[in-house]
Amino acid sequence: MARILIVDDELDVCNILKDYFVFKGYDVHLAHDGQSAVKLVREIKPHVIMLDILMPGMGGMEALREIRKINTTASVIMVTAITDEEIIRKTQELGADDYIVKPFDLHYVETSVMGKISSALDQAEEKLRESYEKLQKNFDAVIKTLARVVETRDPYTSGHQERVAVLSEAIADEMGLSAERVGIIRMAAIIHDLGKIYIPAEILSKPSKLSDVEFEMIKSHPLVAYEILKDMEFPHPIADYIFQHHERLNGSGYPKGLSDGNILLEAKIIAVADTIEAMASHRPYRPAIGLDNALEEISINRDILYDPDTVDACLRLFREKRFTF
Ligand SMILES: [Fe+2]
CATH class of the missing domain: 3.40.50.2300 (Response regulator)
Known part of the structure; x- marks a missing residue:
């Protein structure tokens, strides 16, 4: 007043x-x-x-x-x-x-x-608008810095988070989500592997198959990211989106083995983008599997591992709208 x-x-x-x-x-x-x-x-x-x-x-x-x-x-x-x-x-x-x-x-x-x-x-x-914009810029800079920290530890996947962010954003947009929600998904995707800073670099870049113990360590990265981010005041539960990005609809994912109704849509979108990008790219322990095979993987597992609407939007992007990373 x-x-x-x-x-x-x-x-x-x-x-x-x-x-x-x-x-x-x-x-x-x-x-x-x-x-x-x-x-x-x-x-x-x-x-x-x-x-x-x-x-x-x-x-x-x-x-x-x-x-x-x-x-x-x-x-x-x-x-x-x-x-x-x-x-x-x-x-x-x-x-x-x-x-x-x-x-x-x-x-x-x-x-x-x-x-x-x-x-x-x-x-x-x-004045309020100016300080909000300033805050937003600082926040974006913090997110980008966090993304870079992960990638300095894991140079083999350099650019992975950025590409997953670009694809997640495109899928969310294709699904008709609001501009605000699309922006938040992009932000979460760009740091979705933040928890990998906890994993020894030798394991991240190991050129051969991982042992069970090593794979268990890799599987801890969503929880580590959650622990790092949970106290930050985001306007949306970004820590939860990241925590759930390896969960799968049929409960076969990690860390909690959540099933369809308990997984947030944002996490389902990042999961599909993450799968596509990882399979399409070269890894220290294997050559690239290829984009066609990656699209095949999400088609076969549509509604089993991956959210059907997300899969459909992703397939439309690559097959009809000529999306490229
Ligand atoms: Fe991940």
């Missing part, structure tokens, strides 16, 4: 303005001299200040000077009986935004106040 501070030593003036603006739905505060006005500005951070000039103790001119030292964004409207041009010019110099001469017309005062409030709220909104 917009806050107004009315500063006047005449109680009648204060009450007329207060009643009018409270009735119009504003949060109204009163002060009767400059000193208490300055104190209130500090405390309540008003959007608009209506400031009389002639008051006992600290007058309006001095109060304006003090207010501008602590608050440059509130709009100050001088409301006074003084009509001296020199005084008017001086208040402008000190940072007043408007000057209304008593006796005033209430509608005129309201027009001035509303104009000031809407520009104050516009400014606040613009």
Whole structure:
């Protein structure tokens, strides 16, 4: 709610303005001299200040000077009986935004106040938008840094997460998910193997078949990623999407062996993209299996291991829409 501070030593003036603006739905505060006005500005951070000039103790001119030292964004409207041009010019110099001469017309005062409030709220909104964009940029940079950390440990799969992210995004988009959801899936996919930072590099890049113990270690990576990410404040449960990206519809996946109804759609999409990218690419322990075989794999296991809608969207992308990594 917009806050107004009315500063006047005449109680009648204060009450007329207060009643009018409270009735119009504003949060109204009163002060009767400059000193208490300055104190209130500090405390309540008003959007608009209506400031009389002639008051006992600290007058309006001095109060304006003090207010501008602590608050440059509130709009100050001088409301006074003084009509001296020199005084008017001086208040402008000190940072007043408007000057209304008593006796005033209430509608005129309201027009001035509303104009000031809407520009104050516009400014606040613009500031909020800027800081949100900044936050978003920093957040993206953190995600990219995390992605790079994984890939420095596992250079053989360099680019894997990025390509899985590109394909996950395309599948989600093809499935008609909202732009926000598509963006979140991309973000989760780009760090889906984050948990591999826990696995020794020799195992990640081992050129021969993994032993059972080594494979058990590999299987811990969704949980490790979950533990790293679970306390971060994401707008969506990204840690859960990553935790579930090796789960399969028939319960044969890991780490929990979840089945269809318990796996999040976001995780199902990343799972298909991950499978396609991994099979289409060369690995230290095997040559590339190839894109055609990868598409065959998801077709055969449609509705067994992989979500049918996700598989259909993925096949459409490659077979009809000529998608490439
Ligand atoms: Fe993975």
